[in-house]
Amino acid sequence: MIQAYIPAAGWSVARKILFRLSFLFFTLYIFLNPNGFLPYSEDVHEIYIQPFHKLIPWIGAHILRLSYPITTFTNGSGDTTYDWVVLLLIVSLALVGCMVWSLIDRRRLHYNTLLYWLNVIARYYLALTLINYGMAKLDKSQFPFPSTYTLLESYGNSSPMRLAWTFLGYSKGYNYFMGFAELTAGMLLLFRRTIRVGAIVALVVTANVMAINYCFDVCVKQLSTILVIMSIFLLLQGWEHHLNFFFLNREVRPESLTRPTFRRRWINRALAVTKYVFIIGVIGYTIYGAVGSSNQYGDNAPKPLLYGVYNVQTFVRNEDTLPPLMTDARRWRRFIVTRYGRSGVQLMNDSEQFYINKPDTMNRRIGLSGILDTSLKADFAYTFYGKDQVLLAGRWMGDSVRMTLKGFDTDSLLLVQRGFHLINEQPFNR
Structure with missing residues (x-):
């Protein structure tokens, strides 16, 4: 060279x-x-x-x-x-x-x-x-x-x-x-x-x-x-x-x-x-x-079973129906299923739990395993009924649990629906 x-x-x-x-x-x-x-x-x-x-x-x-x-x-x-x-x-x-x-x-x-x-x-x-x-x-x-x-x-x-x-x-x-x-x-x-x-x-x-x-x-x-x-x-x-x-x-x-x-x-x-x-x-x-x-991983990634946001309408734990009290750390408020096998639970007192999903579509069951706290375990049978409604029945943290969920439409959120506007007569900074 x-x-x-x-x-x-x-x-x-x-x-x-x-x-x-x-x-x-x-x-x-x-x-x-x-x-x-x-x-x-x-x-x-x-x-x-x-x-x-x-x-x-x-x-x-x-x-x-x-x-x-x-x-x-x-x-x-x-x-x-x-x-x-x-x-x-x-x-x-x-x-x-x-x-x-x-x-x-x-x-x-x-x-x-x-x-x-x-x-x-x-x-x-x-x-x-x-x-x-x-x-x-x-x-x-x-x-x-x-x-x-x-x-x-x-x-x-x-x-x-x-x-x-x-x-x-x-x-x-x-x-x-x-x-x-x-x-x-x-x-x-x-x-x-x-x-x-x-x-x-x-x-x-x-x-x-x-x-x-x-x-x-x-x-x-x-x-x-x-x-x-x-x-x-x-x-x-x-x-x-x-x-x-x-x-x-x-x-x-x-x-x-x-x-x-x-x-x-x-x-x-x-x-x-x-x-x-x-x-x-x-x-x-x-x-x-x-x-x-x-x-x-992108926006085209497949959506898993039960993907979406669900508000918990009724929550029965050990045959005891728990009212939606904002201080209750034993009752679910929302169940949120995301991509990549992850889900989250928001409790009534605003505390949160994060899980890895283990769906079993053949037996119509879904298992949950805690991410931050590995002692958190759940196993539910799921049943779809009505529009965007799901019944979960099984065990959570060692207790018998039965709850009804209703899907929440995230497309109704302002961030999702606002979109682009060339003309803005007033600042829209909400």
């Missing part, structure tokens, strides 16, 4: 040190946090990350001396104690590695070729991550419409993250807007001619995501911050062009788009073909996965 472009002067000492630090930090972070940016990368990651599931808890216990053991690893949250200790390890290794690298390679004039490949790695990681998230917004699998439970939940009882998810999930149009913005940034970053504009769009998009994550306590703060840093890193490659064009009103000459090449042309052509096949394959795989996610 030969280098296509070598400047007359070498790099400054500061630039070489910053490059070494950036190279080590980004490569280590992507290795330890691939975030599914490549097909099957998470499956491979699960294999080689296992030693770190032992190392990181050891660091937490013996070096950081945390007051609690690290037992939870990366899950739906990317901000676990484990994740932050991993980040600390990455920063530490990058700093030590940078010092060692600077000592043994201090005579090198520049790292032009290695910088090119670091840019490729960073922009592909950033691009494919944005494309994945963009597709998740277009199919509304990331922000589905508020669930039946969320529609009846008071603002005060929701977490900041749930409030953000409700806001973002309500509007299909806003999901499309966010999704197209992320897809645009990702697609622009895949090609050298559009790296700069892609990095600008990516910085705007990722900075907005990072702000939401920090301000609404969304548990993806670390990843969104890294994506912002990567966007800034890509923009810094042409900082003089940006300074002259955007701020100093000076002439900007076209930037060199040369790249390392092989002497044999057929190798370069083969690499070019491989690049486009790779891009088409990854995007096709992402679209295929998005369709599956939409049918499993």
